[in-house]
Amino acid sequence: MVIGGALRKDAIAYGADGIASDVPVVEEPYDHVIIATGSRPFVPPMEGFGGPGAFLFRTIDDCDRIAEFAKASKRAAVIGGGLLGLEAARGLMTHDVHVTVLEAAPQLMIAQLDPEAGEMLKKTIEGMGIRVLCNTITAKIVRTNDRITHLEFKDGATIETDMVVVSAGIRPITEIATASGLTVNKAVVCDDQMRTSDRAIFAVGECVEHRGRIYGLVDPIWEQAKVLADVLTVFNPKAEYLGSKLGTKLKVMGVELASMGETKPSLPGDEVVVYREPSRGVYKKLIVRDNVIAGAILLGETDTAGVLMQMFMANAAVSARRADLLFGSSSGAPVLSVFDLPDHAQICNCNGVSKGQIKEAITIGKGHSVSKVGGCMKAGLGCGSCKSLVAQLIEAYAGEVKDDPSEHYYVPGVPLEKSQLVAEIRKRGLKSVSAVFRELAGGKEDPGRKVGLASLLKTLWPGEYDDERDARFINDRVHANIQKDGTFSVVPRIYGGVMSPAELRRIADVAEKFEVPMVKITGGQRLDLLGVKKENLPKIWKELGIPSGHAYTKAFRTCKSCVGTDFCRYGLGDSIKLAQEIERRFQGIESPHKMKLATGGCPRNCSEAYDKDLGAVAIEGGKWEIYVGGAAGGSVRKGDLLCTVETHADVLKYMGRFMQYYREHGKYLERSYGFVERLGIEAIRKVIVDDSESICARLDADIQKAVDAYKDPWKETELPGYPPAVQWCGTGARPCSSRK
Amino acid sequence: MNTTSQTVNLGSIETIPVGQGRCFVIDGHEIAVFRQRDGRLFATQNRCPHKQGPLAEGVIGAGQVVCPLHAHKFDLTTGAGSQAGECLKTYRVSESNREVLLHL
Incomplete structure (x- = not known):
């Protein structure tokens, strides 16, 4: 049962006396009640509010009415010098009325600014032609013939005005909670699980007081609602809301402003850094506590606001040079972030x-x-x-x-995220790329996504996938990597980076015979024949007699290794043998992006196993550490330790499980490091090591199916009935007719 | 080539695999001819204006081709590119008696 909810236009959910009289009383039993009654605008006590010319500033309709009335007005007063009050003042200015802002406190925007910044903002705003009166409390709205003529203040002073807009904050609606006997202070008091003083009754939103604070912004309320949902649905009965950090970046009447956290120091050890430049209306203040940002104000110049906000929200340690935080780094190096x-x-x-x-x-x-x-x-x-x-x-x-929700769509034309798309494909039994476009995208074949879909379908239907060659990227059509000049690179598989002299000789012979312009050792410890013409590819494969190294596709690429135990005097584990076992098992396994692996015989990392998509590192005691999500490409990242195991078989098991999980849940072209960062290593470990979802047996079986479905693509030209790997296009054409 | 009208028979439609493209060299000019899954034919210059990637090797669909080198996209009908200032020359192409006719 939920009390409260969306307001109908012009309807008042809760009148001042609690429940509207024309609403029938309904009795309803409940397990839990959620109070979400929200707040109402606060009108400071004054005589004469209401009637024509007096407005609240809360809804679009309010704005329309204010704008309409301003057309016939010369002077307007805004009661409230907070963020919204100033916005109202700016809006009124555009209607060519003389605006006065009246603030009861000694300064403007007291929630976001300290007195000095408030004063500076006041001067800036006054420079734009708006009058600002602080320490001013309105006592009475005075009318003549139902028209507002002037305001009287508590101290007896008056100003002339034709209209009044009140924007003095909000007050929680608590009548129902009070009437029900719940603890109500400034608002309905809730604990960290959004529970009121009655265990079966919860509250959320602007009607809530949590740890002494009331929130009026949407972000904290989302956080509250998430905790409430987790608790109520028992999705996470221990979920806790610990309060929100508040920060705002905004433009007040064209003035850049960012404010976060506390506006003044409150503990003896607080460090305050201030920069002021009154001639430009620039004021910057930083409060650092225990080397993290406790609060900051940037007025007039907010270049570093984004990074400050990030550091504030993340409780990140700040740089030793505090000036960098206010002005960006002096060297131009991106020590802070891209803003600088x-x-x-x-x-x-x-x-x-x-x-x-x-x-x-x-x-x-x-x-x-x-x-x-x-x-x-x-x-x-x-x-x-x-x-x-x-x-x-x-x-x-x-x-x-x-x-952008479409960012999460696997195919832009099909509004489904990967998991939804997978479910739909399975349900309808779609086994080809064209079938997916036909059934789910009205036949529109997005050329940018055919390749990704092909990869997904191959993962979903091992052995059954209807392989339409036009959905393959050129590399996968010809099992070679296209180069800048349209030639191709050929990389034979070299398991664990180890080859026989005979294989080495064969590679050399082939390179000579086909006049391969360059032979190079790759980063993955293999030999690359570069500059091969397309039409020579099948002949080269045949003469090499070595399987494809898949150095061209989004799949398992290679598992390199260090010297291991055979010769190295530091080796703790047989990294070469393990690398060969890994490579023989997982060769050709397709995935959202390429997977580069390595094994290391000791933690010295000669084979760089720590920063591979998957890596196994031997440690003392005959064990292997398995790392996932490492990267040393466009991004550099040390992999996260997934688990430590004792046998080669276990390394293969956990690596296979991770691969299958990544194949199912990775976004197309998302490398393992992005995937691991997105899901978090703990979450992944829970699923594939602790088996929290009871899917490990299924993952193991599915990766086994994929392993069993492996065929060396370089042999496909020899298979009867298999479509030719390459359409061997001639380049001639004969003219048949010509007419002038 | 622009001032005169010429039709070139490129041979059987089956030489172009369904859903793919193929490069033909005519008077020293590389021309890519595409056969979309729905049967529509397109012809453009073969070389991508960006870095001369072979467009005939690109993935096509919905009247567009994606260059295999850097994924620049082009409209096969108008030649318009996804990048400002990049445009392909396009040609009329038709099918008659299962043969591909290119109109220059």
């Missing part, structure tokens, strides 16, 4: 997009989501490692990053 970079600094290094260009896309092009900015600037569409910087820029210049 100059406009010409390149953000997307793949596509060469500068900060200034992204800023333009955000401010002029209204690109308020990472995908939108990517859509118009291509920033973030290469390796993707700058996406978080783009998000930071959006936050800085647009206020917040819009969550």
Whole structure:
């Protein structure tokens, strides 16, 4: 049972005396009650409020009425010098009326500013032609012939005005809670689980007082609602709401302002850093407590607000040079974040997009989501490692990053997230890319997503997937990696980086015979034949007689290893043998992005196993540590320790489980490091080590199916009935007719 | 080529796999011909204006091609590119008696 809810237009849910008289009384038994009665605008006690010319400032309708009335007015008074009061004043100014702001407190915006910043803001606003009176309490609205003529203040002074707008904050609606005997202080008192003084009754929103605080912004209320939902549904009965950190970035009458946390020091050890530049109306203040930001005010210049807000919300340790926090770093190095970079600094290094260009896309092009900015600037569409910087820029210049729901769609034309799409594909038994587009996207085959869908379908239907070659990226059509000049690279599989002299000789012979322009050792400890012409590919495969190394596709790539125990005097575990076992088992397994692996015979990391998608490192005592989510590409990240096991078989088991889980839940082109960061290693460990969802046996079986379905793609040309790997296109054409 | 009208027979439609493209060289010009799954044919210059990627090797769909090198996208009908200032030359192409006719 929920008391409260959305207001009908013009309806008052709860009158001043509690319940509207024309509403029938309903009796209803309950297990739990949620009180979400919200708040009502506060009108300070004064004589004569109400009637024409006196307004609240709360709804769109209020705004319309105020604007209408202002047309026929010369003077307006706004009671309340908070954020909304100032917004009202600015709105009135645009209607060409003389505006006076009346604030009972000694300063403007007392919730967000300290007295000095308040005074500076007052001067700035007065410079725009608005009169500001602080320490002023209105006692009476005086009318003549039903028209407002002037206001009388408590101290006896008066001002002339034609209209009054009250924006003096809100008051929680608590009548129902009070009448029910619940503990009510300033609002309905709740504990950390949003429970009132009655265990079966909860409250949420602006009617709640939690740890002595009342919130009027939407973010804290979402946090409360989430905890309430977790508790009530027993999804997480121990969920707790511990209060919210408040920060705002806004423009008050064109003045940039950011405020977060406390406005003045409150503990003896608090460190206060202040910068003031009155001639430009700039004021910056930082309160640091235990090396984290306890509060900050930036007025007039807010370049570092985004990063300060992030550090504040995250309780991040701040840099030793406090000035960097207020002005950005002096060296230009990105010690703080992307905000401090100059406009010409390149953000997307793949596509060469500068900060200034992204800023333009955000401010002029209204690109308020990472995908939108990517859509118009291509920033973030290469390796993707700058996406978080783009998000930071959006936050800085647009206020917040819009969550574009289509970002989560696996295929843009199909409004389904991956898990929903998978369910739909399974339900309808769609086994080809064209079938998915036909059934779910009205036949519109988005060329940007065919390849991702193909990968997904191959994972979903091992052995049954209807392989339409046009849905393959060129690399997967020809089982080789396309190069900048349209030639291809050929990388034979070399298990664990170990090969026989005969294989080495064969590779050399093939390279000579086909005049391969370059033979190179890759980062994954293999040999790469570069510059191969497309038409030579099948002949080369045949002569090599070595399986494909899959150095071209979104799949298991390689497992490199160090020297291990055979020769190395430090080796603790047989990393070569393990790497070969891993590579033989998982070769060709498709995944949302490529998977590069390594094994290390000791923690010295010669094979870089710590920063691979999956890595196994031998430690003393005959054990192996398994790391996942490492990266040493566009992003550099040390992998997270998933678990420690004793045998090679266990390494294979947990690696396979992780791969299958990643195959099922990773977004297309999301590397394992993004996946692990998104889900969190603890959550992943729970599922694939602790088996919290009882799916480990199923994961093991499914990865086994994928392993069993492996076929060497370089052999497919030899299989009867298999579509030719490459359409061997001639390049001639004969003219048949010509007419002038 | 623009001042005169010429039709070139590129041979059987079956030489272009369904849903894919194929490059033909005509008078030294590389021209990519695409055969979309719905049967529609398109023809454009083969080289991507960005870095000369072979567009005939690109993935197509919904009247667009994605360059295999850097994923620049082009409208196969108009030639318009996803990047400002990038545009493809397009050609009329038709099918007659299962043969592909390119109109230059």
